[in-house]
Amino acid sequence: MDHLHNYLLHLADNALILGHRNSEWCGHGPVLEQDIALTNISLDLLGQARYFYQYAASRAGAGVTEDSLAYLRDTREFKNFLVLELPDSDWGFTVLRQYLFSQYQYLLYEKLVDASDQEIAAIAEKSLKEVAYHVRWSKEWVIRLGDGTTESRKKMIASWNILKDYVGEFFIASDEEKMLTESNMAVDPVTLREKWISLVNPVFEEATLEFRLQKWTQQGGRQGMHTEHLGYLLAEMQYMQRTYPGMEW
Amino acid sequence: MKLLTEHTILEWLESVKDPEVPVLSILDLGIVRKVELINDPINPFWEITITPTYSGCPAMDVISTQIRMILFANGISNFRIKQVLSPAWTTDWMSDAGREKLKAYGIAPPQYSASGKDNSKVVCPNCGSADTTVISEFGSTACKALYRCENCLEPFDYFKCH
Numbered sequence: 145m146d147h148l149h150n151y152l153l154h155l156a157d158n159a160l161i162l163g164h165r166n167s168e169w170c171g172h173g174p175v176l177e178q179d180i181a182l183t184n185i186s187l188d189l190l191g192q193a194r195y196f197y198q199y200a201a202s203r204a205g206a207g208v209t210e211d212s213l214a215y216l217r218d219t220r221e222f223k224n225f226l227v228l229e230l231p232d233s234d235w236g237f238t239v240l241r242q243y244l245f246s247q248y249q250y251l252l253y254e255k256l257v258d259a260s261d262q263e264i265a266a267i268a269e270k271s272l273k274e275v276a277y278h279v280r281w282s283k284e285w286v287i288r289l290g291d292g293t294t295e296s297r298k299k300m301i302a303s304w305n306i307l308k309d310y311v312g313e314f315f316i317a318s319d320e321e322k323m324l325t326e327s328n329m330a331v332d333p334v335t336l337r338e339k340w341i342s343l344v345n346p347v348f349e350e351a352t353l354e355f356r357l358q359k360w361t362q363q364g365g366r367q368g369m370h371t372e373h374l375g376y377l378l379a380e381m382q383y384m385q386r387t388y389p390g391m392e393w
Numbered sequence: 394m395k396l397l398t399e400h401t402i403l404e405w406l407e408s409v410k411d412p413e414v415p416v417l418s419i420l421d422l423g424i425v426r427k428v429e430l431i432n433d434p435i436n437p438f439w440e441i442t443i444t445p446t447y448s449g450c451p452a453m454d455v456i457s458t459q460i461r462m463i464l465f466a467n468g469i470s471n472f473r474i475k476q477v478l479s480p481a482w483t484t485d486w487m488s489d490a491g492r493e494k495l496k497a498y499g500i501a502p503p504q505y506s507a508s509g510k511d512n513s514k515v516v517c518p519n520c521g522s523a524d525t526t527v528i529s530e531f532g533s534t535a536c537k538a539l540y541r542c543e544n545c546l547e548p549f550d551y552f553k554c555h
């Protein structure tokens with residue numbers, strides 16, 4: 145498959161996997177309104193994933209559909225960032241991850257709106273407005289819990305201690321990104337790093353949390369080298385199609 | 394036989410409602426962007442161009458199906474439904490009639506144009522007070538936020554600017 149195909153899968157997988165993780169909160173949120181908010185964010189992400197999968201499928205032809213891309217690939221073929229597949233330990237972890245990723249996704253889509261590929265540009269334009277909400281919503285929670293009770297603060301610090309080892313992966317350019325950036329079909333993520341730090345830093349400050357983006361990071365998601373958690377996630381998400389191949393609603 | 398026009402098709406589409414907000418038609422919402430006869434020399438067809446409100450909105454599939462049904466019911470089978478993403482849907486496209494219908498239904502309509510940032514003065518659809526508080530950025534669906542009126546104390550949905 146070509147570079148664009150891999151890039152589309154990366155964009156789609158990010159949205160799908162985080163959307164799935166968030167959907168696990170459905171019926172378990174701390175209060176009804178927030179349960180609904182997170183479910184809505186999941187739906188947005190699922191919708192974005194579908195656009196990218198549909199586009200990838202239309203280019204791939206021969207029996208490839210959005211469903212086959214989502215339900216019939218195995219862990220080694222998924223290209224999402226590792227951080228998005230990590231299981232949720234608590235609400236603090238969920239909102240902090242959401243914020244860190246949404247802020248990155250916002251900067252990325254903001255650039256992709258001007259991509260030379262019209263379809264990518266249109267999806268980015270459509271999704272950008274939704275991601276702006278995700279940023280706003282998750283940011284408020286990060287501040288509220290970081291600068292909250294002793295307990296909530298403790299959990300936010302613990303969450304960041306896990307997440308800090310992963311978020312650096314956002315800013316490592318993959319081979320296909322390097323190739324596609326030349327024709328303005330992708331964004332070199334390295335160029336988003338400084339801006340991202342400058343936006344995240346004041347939020348951590350307001351949340352009275354310490355922020356420092358370290359050099360070393362866990363990585364490999366884009367190459368299909370995943371944590372042990374993705375397999376379990378896919379086992380649940382793909383269960384119906386694996387058990388009853390070709391099954392439809 | 395009466396010649397089929399774009400206008401007639403639009404009239405039919407007026408009866409297709411948003412399943413989540415059944416007082417609004419897909420024309421009120423600005424989901425239908427264009428109805429056009431494509432003069433393909435061999436197989437001319439009607440092209441209905443629609444745009445989704447929110448990416449993951451489950452209502453979109455239902456709406457597509459309803460458009461199909463209404464066209465079939467009127468004996469039209471030479472049509473295609475085309476989904477476009479750009480320009481991205483905005484509440485600025487909601488008709489004035491749509492805004493009034495929303496309000497009468499108990500949902501506060503989007504207050505400002507989506508380009509303006511000020512969301513502070515959401516007016517209560519029940520009593521008209523501007524003394525309102527946001528409870529949650531997300532209401533029962535992605536397109537709505539949850540508010541409470543500090544005057545009449547009723548909670549209500551607000552159709553957000555987008």
Ligand SMILES: [Zn+2]
Binds near residue numbers: 519522544547
């Ligand atoms: Zn009121």
